[in-house]
Amino acid sequence: MKLALTINCWSDEDLLFASQFGVTHLLAEASIPQGLQWDRRTLASMRNRVEKAEFTFTGLAGLPQPFSISAYLQRGLNNDPGREQGLDALCAFVTEAGAAHIPLIVCECDMPGASESVIAPEGRAGALIHKYAHSTPADRAIIAGLWQHLTHWLQRVVPAAENAGVKLAFGSRYVTEGWLDSIGALQNLLDAVPCPCVGLVFNQGVIAQMPGVDLPEAIRHFGAQKKIFLVEVSNLRSRPAHVVEAFLDEMAQEAKPDSGAMLRVLQANRATGYEGPVQPVTPPGIGGDTHWGHKGQAFNLGYLRALLQVVERA
Amino acid sequence: MKIALHVGPTREEAQFAAQVGVKHAVIGGPDSPTGIVEYEALTKQQAMFAEYGLEICAIENVPIHFYDKVMFGLPGRDEQIDNYCATIRNMRHAGIPILGYNWMLLGGITTDYVHGRGGARERRFELPSALRNPTASLEWRNPRGTIHVPDQELSAEQVWDNLTYFLQRVVPVAEECNVKLAAHPDDAPFPSHMGVARILWNLDALQRLIDTVPSPCNALDFCQGTISEMEGVNVIDAIYHFGRQKKIVFAHFRAVAGQMPRFDEVFMDEGDTDMFAAMQAYKDVGFDGPMRADHTPGVVGDNQYAHRGFAFEVGYMRGLAQAVDRFRGVSA
Numbered sequence: 001m002k003l004a005l006t007i008n009c010w011s012d013e014d015l016l017f018a019s020q021f022g023v024t025h026l027l028a029e030a031s032i033p034q035g036l037q038w039d040r041r042t043l044a045s046m047r048n049r050v051e052k053a054e055f056t057f058t059g060l061a062g063l064p065q066p067f068s069i070s071a072y073l074q075r076g077l078n079n080d081p082g083r084e085q086g087l088d089a090l091c092a093f094v095t096e097a098g099a100a101h102i103p104l105i106v107c108e109c110d111m112p113g114a115s116e117s118v119i120a121p122e123g124r125a126g127a128l129i130h131k132y133a134h135s136t137p138a139d140r141a142i143i144a145g146l147w148q149h150l151t152h153w154l155q156r157v158v159p160a161a162e163n164a165g166v167k168l169a170f171g172s173r174y175v176t177e178g179w180l181d182s183i184g185a186l187q188n189l190l191d192a193v194p195c196p197c198v199g200l201v202f203n204q205g206v207i208a209q210m211p212g213v214d215l216p217e218a219i220r221h222f223g224a225q226k227k228i229f230l231v232e233v234s235n236l237r238s239r240p241a242h243v244v245e246a247f248l249d250e251m252a253q254e255a256k257p258d259s260g261a262m263l264r265v266l267q268a269n270r271a272t273g274y275e276g277p278v279q280p281v282t283p284p285g286i287g288g289d290t291h292w293g294h295k296g297q298a299f300n301l302g303y304l305r306a307l308l309q310v311v312e313r314a
Numbered sequence: 315m316k317i318a319l320h321v322g323p324t325r326e327e328a329q330f331a332a333q334v335g336v337k338h339a340v341i342g343g344p345d346s347p348t349g350i351v352e353y354e355a356l357t358k359q360q361a362m363f364a365e366y367g368l369e370i371c372a373i374e375n376v377p378i379h380f381y382d383k384v385m386f387g388l389p390g391r392d393e394q395i396d397n398y399c400a401t402i403r404n405m406r407h408a409g410i411p412i413l414g415y416n417w418m419l420l421g422g423i424t425t426d427y428v429h430g431r432g433g434a435r436e437r438r439f440e441l442p443s444a445l446r447n448p449t450a451s452l453e454w455r456n457p458r459g460t461i462h463v464p465d466q467e468l469s470a471e472q473v474w475d476n477l478t479y480f481l482q483r484v485v486p487v488a489e490e491c492n493v494k495l496a497a498h499p500d501d502a503p504f505p506s507h508m509g510v511a512r513i514l515w516n517l518d519a520l521q522r523l524i525d526t527v528p529s530p531c532n533a534l535d536f537c538q539g540t541i542s543e544m545e546g547v548n549v550i551d552a553i554y555h556f557g558r559q560k561k562i563v564f565a566h567f568r569a570v571a572g573q574m575p576r577f578d579e580v581f582m583d584e585g586d587t588d589m590f591a592a593m594q595a596y597k598d599v600g601f602d603g604p605m606r607a608d609h610t611p612g613v614v615g616d617n618q619y620a621h622r623g624f625a626f627e628v629g630y631m632r633g634l635a636q637a638v639d640r641f642r643g644v645s646a
Contacts (some may be wrong), residue, residue: 005398008413013614013615016432016613016614017432017615017622018432019431019432019433020430020431020432020433020434020581020611020613020614021432021581021613021626022431022581022583022584025393045350058585086491089349095334120576123333124332124335125329125332125366125367126333128331209527215635232501244469247333247334248629249337249629249632249633250335250453250638263637263640284333286333286334286625287326287329287330287333288326288332288617288621289332290615294615294622295330295621295622295625296379296625298613298622298623298625298626298629299625299626299628299629300629300633301626302582302583302625302626302627302628302629302632303628303629303630303631303632303633304629304633305583305630305633306583306628306629306631306632306634306637307631307633307637309583309589309590309591310504310633310634310637313588313590
């Protein structure tokens with residue numbers, strides 16, 4: 001498995017940062033400098049910068065803002081007639097991405113407006129953490145509508161991705177009750193438009209929040225289908241009112257998941273033959289750090305690097 | 315074991331250590347005109363650290379001018395030894411159990427800084443270069459220019475005599491105060507520089523130090539980096555050798571590529587040592603003292619405290635320690 005990170009690829013400092021801490025695979029934040037367009041030239045330039053710095057370019061860490069799936073789903077719920085044009089533009093973007101040899105795009109499909117987060121100094125020793133309010137279960141009719149719109153999205157976009165040779169890795173940042181909140185729901189997403197270019201971002205912290213989930217079993221389930229395109233590690237904890245972030249090593253202090261959960265996740269991935277990128281997600285904010293969180297990312301990378309070495313040597 | 319960091323006296327440093335999960339701080343002995351680490355200075359720092367949940371677990375090195383006459387065997391050494399003992403008594407009162415020290419008369423030796431992974435700034439030592447440019451290899455220690463060029467030669471036996479003189483007088487006081495003395499090996503580990511012997515440069519010498527004044531309080535600051543720099547040494551075996559004697563009371567976790575006569579300090583994950591096996595070895599011998607992230611390569615955009623570099627190192631150590639515990643079936 002390969003140590004990966006999402007950075008702003010236009011930043012020389014962040015390219016150096018990733019290289020110095022042993023990252024070999026990069027994902028690019030879905031942002032471009034002012035004045036550039038999301039076309040093949042810009043995308044190729046992005047990839048070239050990453051490859052010239054001697055990284056493997058894993059792909060785009062998200063869809064550019066105009067193409068957000070959550071926004072599309074919201075437009076669907078609003079019965080916005082302009083959404084088909086949005087899909088046309090997205091398909092054109094995916095075609096451009098293929099022409100620029102972008103191998104993968106992460107597609108977050110959180111339920112629109114389901115969870116709001118606040119940042120509070122409530123992490124270890126006052127570290128800044130995101131707190132996600134627990135969602136209220138959505139109306140069944142709304143969930144059914146969301147599935148209908150997501151399926152339509154897939155029917156439109158997946159063929160374009162397949163033609164362009166671009167993989168789409170689906171995931172979410174948090175679990176919303178009723179929406180993509182189980183292994184079965186993720187499988188439904190994969191099965192909606194079956195295609196080798198459709199897979200998952202397996203964020204172990206998010207998936208651990210799903211009720212009753214067994215992480216190694218879930219990995220075996222999706223790994224056997226070769227549907228895990230990217231592994232992310234995070235440490236989310238469910239509290240009475242919120243789901244909160246924590247540093248990766250703090251898992252050891254929790255009764256569940258137990259101290260070996262992250263290691264077991266990596267071992268399970270390796271056992272399925274997964275050899276792809278593994279990246280930490282945004283860490284809690286350390287005092288005096290940059291907005292992006294270089295100190296926190298360095299901590300996460302050190303922690304993850306150690307676990308990857310342990311897994312690889314076993 | 316206790317994963318530790320060298321923490322300076324500012325709140326920014328204390329908060330950083332606490333946020334990366336460190337609970338045990340190693341400090342440098344505060345300077346004072348008396349030549350003694352004063353009790354009040356320790357308790358003041360303890361009180362500030364306590365606000366961040368940090369405990370001072372060791373003092374590592376008092377200012378060199380607190381005991382330079384002892385190392386060189388110069389007049390005035392008895393007064394310095396008395397002061398050193400007063401420091402130990404102050405540590406007892408403050409409840410600080412470990413005093414790290416080194417016996418490098420000319421200090422640590424580095425010959426160059428080179429670009430490592432991703433251009434990170436890494437320390438290099440090359441023996442031919444140290445011998446060719448002896449003063450240059452000291453210069454890095456003090457960019458303001460006041461390096462200590464010796465005005466006399468000292469043989470290994472003279473330096474051993476000076477160390478023995480020190481230990482015979484200080485170890486009984488350490489025992490009385492239940493403060494453990496932890497000797498750091500000579501970095502870089504080679505036998506002589508500018509005519510002044512360096513004596514703690516191989517495993518036999520470390521054993522000799524322990525045996526010179528046998529006591530539970532006469533022990534080692536096991537600098538894994540320095541020991542892995544020693545030519546032909548298997549550092550994992552060395553952990554077992556000294557750990558089984560309960561002579562590792564303090565450890566520095568560090569990785570090195572190469573051995574004498576040339577080595578580079580690298581990130582923890584890219585050195586020659588199997589760091590998982592090393593961590594396992596410390597646990598196997600029951601080491602329960604502080605283990606601190608030692609040096610870090612210099613990385614882009616870092617602050618004066620090298621917090622990015624140390625964040626990576628502490629994260630790496632924590633990951634390894636938890637993985638070892640997992641394999642041993644212990645709750646981390």
